[in-house]
Amino acid sequence: MEQERELCSSFERTFLAAKPLSSFRWADLKQNLENSSDTRLLLDILKMTVLHPLCREHPPSVKYRRLFLSELIKKHESTASEPLDELYETFAAVLRMEDSTLCHKSYLLPSGNSVTLLESMAMISQGTTGLITWEAALYLAEWAIGNSHLFTDRTVLELGSGIGLTGLAICKTSKPKKYIFSDCHPHVLQQLRKNIQLNGFLLETEEQATRRAEHPPMAGTALAVLDLDWDSVSAEQLKETAADIVIAADVVYDPQIILSLVCVLQRISNVRRNGRAAEVFVASTVRNPETYHQFQTELNKAGIAWEVIPGHTKTLFPYDLDSSIEILNLFTKHD
Ligand SMILES: C[S@@+](CC[C@H](N)C(=O)[O-])C[C@H]1O[C@@H](n2cnc3c(N)ncnc32)[C@H](O)[C@@H]1O
Numbered sequence: 001m002e003q004e005r006e007l008c009s010s011f012e013r014t015f016l017a018a019k020p021l022s023s024f025r026w027a028d029l030k031q032n033l034e035n036s037s038d039t040r041l042l043l044d045i046l047k048m049t050v051l052h053p054l055c056r057e058h059p060p061s062v063k064y065r066r067l068f069l070s071e072l073i074k075k076h077e078s079t080a081s082e083p084l085d086e087l088y089e090t091f092a093a094v095l096r097m098e099d100s101t102l103c104h105k106s107y108l109l110p111s112g113n114s115v116t117l118l119e120s121m122a123m124i125s126q127g128t129t130g131l132i133t134w135e136a137a138l139y140l141a142e143w144a145i146g147n148s149h150l151f152t153d154r155t156v157l158e159l160g161s162g163i164g165l166t167g168l169a170i171c172k173t174s175k176p177k178k179y180i181f182s183d184c185h186p187h188v189l190q191q192l193r194k195n196i197q198l199n200g201f202l203l204e205t206e207e208q209a210t211r212r213a214e215h216p217p218m219a220g221t222a223l224a225v226l227d228l229d230w231d232s233v234s235a236e237q238l239k240e241t242a243a244d245i246v247i248a249a250d251v252v253y254d255p256q257i258i259l260s261l262v263c264v265l266q267r268i269s270n271v272r273r274n275g276r277a278a279e280v281f282v283a284s285t286v287r288n289p290e291t292y293h294q295f296q297t298e299l300n301k302a303g304i305a306w307e308v309i310p311g312h313t314k315t316l317f318p319y320d321l322d323s324s325i326e327i328l329n330l331f332t333k334h335d
Contacts, residue, residue: 004032008044014318015049016106016114018060021067023318026075033079042076042084050090058104058116058198062097069094105133107165107317110145115168117195129253130162130188136250137162138317139325140283141169146312148174150245150279156180157243157278159228159264160251162188164195171201171221178204179221180241182228193225230260235267242273249283252295262298269304269332280330281309285323305333 007028014023032041049055050065059065069091076087106116120131144151144166151174158167161181171179181196183189196203204222228237246268251261269277286292299306309327 004041004044007032008041008048010318011045012048012052013108015060015068016052016054016108017318018064018103018105018119019318021071023320024068024071026071030075030079033075037080037082039076039082039084042072043086045072046084046086046090050094051086054106054114054116058106058118060105061103061121062094062099064103065094066091107133107138107141107169109169109173110316111173113172115165115172116198117163117165117168118191118198119163126185126187128185128188129250130160130183130185131191133163133165134250134285135319135323136283136285136325137165138319139314140247140249140281140327141166142314142316143281143283143309143312143327144170144247145173145316151176153177154244155242157238157241157246157268158182159230159246159248159261161192162249163191166247166249167223168195168199168201171223172199176221178224180224180226180243182226184227184229184231189225189227196223196225230257230264233264233267235270238264238267239271243268243278244273246278246280247282250285251282252284252292253287255291255294258291258295258298262295262302262304265299265304265330266302269302269330277332281327282330283325283327285325299330303333304330306330 007025010025011029029041029045050069055065069087073087073091076084103119103121104116105119106114108114117133119133120126151170154176155178156167156170156176157180159182161167161183164181167179167181170176181192183192193203201221201223204224226241252258265280265282268280271277284292284295296306306328309329311326314321
C-alpha cells in the first residue's frame with residue numbers, strides 16, 4: 001500500500017512538472033499492474049496526473065498529455081487488468097483539444113501549496129536559457145525551504161532569477177520581508193512577471209515601496225522585479241536593494257559571463273549594512289568542471305572565499321538524480 005502511494009506521488013510530481021516521459025517509473029508501474037487484477041492504481045494515477053486539479057487549471061501542453069496517456073494505455077493494455085473507461089474517455093477528451101505551445105509546470109511544496117509556472121518547452125528559446133527552470137533552481141529552493149529561518153523577515157535579492165521557481169517557492173514557504181527577483185533578458189523578465197501574478201502575488205508599486213521604507217513594517221512579503229544586468233549594475237544600485245541575503249541558481253554556465261558575475265558578487269560583498277555584508281549563496285550544476293573552476297579562480301582573485309554547503313537529499317522535486325549540484329556560501333576573506 002505504502003509502495004503504491006509512493007509510486008502515485010512520484011507520477012504526480014513528475015507529471016505536474018512535465019518532466020520527459022522517460023523520467024516516469026514505468027517499470028515499477030508495470031510490475032504493480034501485473035501483480036494486481038484491479039484498476040485502482042491506474043485510476044489513482046490518472047486522478048493525480050491528467051485529472052489533477054492543478055492540471056485542469058494550468059495544464060502541461062496538449063502534446064505532453066497525449067503522449068503521457070498513450071504510454072499509460074500501453075502499460076494498461078500490456079497487463080491483464082480489466083478495461084478502464086476513465087482512461088479512454090480522458091484520452092479521447094485530450095485528443096479533441098487543440099494543440100498549444102503553452103506549457104504549465106507545477107511544483108508541489110511541503111506546505112501543501114504549489115508553484116505553477118508558464119515555461120518554454122525548449123532549453124534555449126528567444127536566445128536565452130532563462131525561460132525554463134533548471135535543476136539548480138529546484139535544488140536551491142529545496143535547500144531554502146529546509147532553511148527558512150535564513151529568509152523569514154529578511155530582504156532577499158536573487159540574481160539571474162529566470163522565470164521564478166526558487167523565489168516563488170521561498171515567498172510561499174518562508175515569508176521574507178521583501179523578495180527582489182532580477183534578470184536582464186526582456187523575455188525572461190516579462191515571463192517572470194506573468195508567473196508572479198499566476199501564483200497570486202502582486203508586484204509592489206513604487207508608492208508602496210516608499211511607504212514601506214518610511215513606515216516599516218507592512219504585513220506580507222513585498223515582491224519586486226529588477227532589470228539587473230551584471231555587466232552594467234552599479235554599486236549604488238546594489239546598495240539600494242538593501243539585501244540581507246543574495247542567492248542565485250545556475251548562473252555559472254558560460255565562461256563568458258563569469259567575470260561580470262564575479263564583479264557583481266564583489267560589489268555585493270563590499271556593501272555593508274549595520275556593519276555586515278549580505279549572506280550569499282550560489283547553487284550550480286557542475287556540467288563542465290573547467291567552467292566551475294574558472295568561477296572559483298575568479299572568486300579567489302576578487303578576494304571572495306567560499307564554503308560548500310553540505311548536500312541535501314533531493315526528495316521534494318522531480319530531479320535528474322545523476323546531475324551534480326552544489327551550493328557555495330560566499331564571504332569576503334577579511335570577514
Ligand atoms: C541558466 S539560467 C538560470 C535561471 C534560473 N535561475 C534557474 O536556475 O532556473 C541563467 C539566467 O541568468 C541570466 N543572466 C545571464 N547573463 C546575465 C547578466 N549579464 N545579467 C543578469 N542576468 C543574466 C539569464 O537571463 C538566465 O535567466
